[in-house]
Amino acid sequence: MDLRLLPMALRDLTEVMEIEQQSHVSPWTLGNFTDSLEAGYWAYCLRQLSVDDEKPDPLLGYCVLLPALDELQLLNITVHPSYKRQGLAKKIMKVIEDAAQSKSFQDIFLEVRVSNTPAIALYESFAYQEIGIRKDYYSLKDGGRENAKVMKKVLNAPSN
Ligand SMILES: CC(C)(COP(=O)(O)OP(=O)(O)OC[C@H]1O[C@@H](n2cnc3c(N)ncnc32)[C@H](O)[C@@H]1OP(=O)(O)O)[C@@H](O)C(=O)NCCC(=O)NCCS
Numbered sequence: 001m002d003l004r005l006l007p008m009a010l011r012d013l014t015e016v017m018e019i020e021q022q023s024h025v026s027p028w029t030l031g032n033f034t035d036s037l038e039a040g041y042w043a044y045c046l047r048q049l050s051v052d053d054e055k056p057d058p059l060l061g062y063c064v065l066l067p068a069l070d071e072l073q074l075l076n077i078t079v080h081p082s083y084k085r086q087g088l089a090k091k092i093m094k095v096i097e098d099a100a101q102s103k104s105f106q107d108i109f110l111e112v113r114v115s116n117t118p119a120i121a122l123y124e125s126f127a128y129q130e131i132g133i134r135k136d137y138y139s140l141k142d143g144g145r146e147n148a149k150v151m152k153k154v155l156n157a158p159s160n
Pocket residue numbers: 023024075076077078079080083084085086087088089090091112116117118119121122123125
């Protein structure tokens with residue numbers, strides 16, 4: 001599969017929202033994405049290169065990260081439901097880490113629902129470690145609350 005990862009733009013958001021709504025218990029709103037783009041967050045779309053020039057390149061996944069001083073926070077990583085378990089999230093994570101390292105970010109943080117076994121397995125496979133729990137951080141569809149696991153990966157130790 002020929003893939004390309006490009007900065008997310010406003011024109012991507014119709015497709016992004018379709019995947020977002022199919023993929024999350026509490027999907028981001030369109031406003032969450034537009035605010036992130038306007039604020040200059042890192043946001044990328046992973047597309048498959050279409051063999052037919054007349055056809056658009058289908059969106060397979062995306063990610064959004066908040067850069068803050070020497071840390072990045074991974075806010076959203078999502079792969080289209082029909083393309084899961086094909087290594088696409090791994091490709092996105094690798095690009096994120098390479099970009100973070102090239103810009104000398106020291107750590108990447110993220111929060112994840114404690115029930116989100118696929119995402120936790122993905123992060124653990126990239127050596128993210130649990131550093132805490134945020135109690136009742138997320139809402140559930142039934143009105144209840146769910147804890148978040150806070151995970152971190154150290155990329156570059158600060159030099160003295
Ligand atoms: C989490 C998510 C991004 C993983 O995407 P993906 O492209 O299917 O993941 P990959 O194929 O790259 O898998 C990478 C690793 O993650 C883990 N993993 C992914 N899906 C898994 C599953 N269903 N069960 C267990 N482990 C899983 C595995 O360790 C896997 O490595 P392996 O295939 O060599 O065993 C995808 O399931 C998704 O979009 N979920 C909904 C949105 C979400 O919860 N995002 C995270 C919070 S913002």
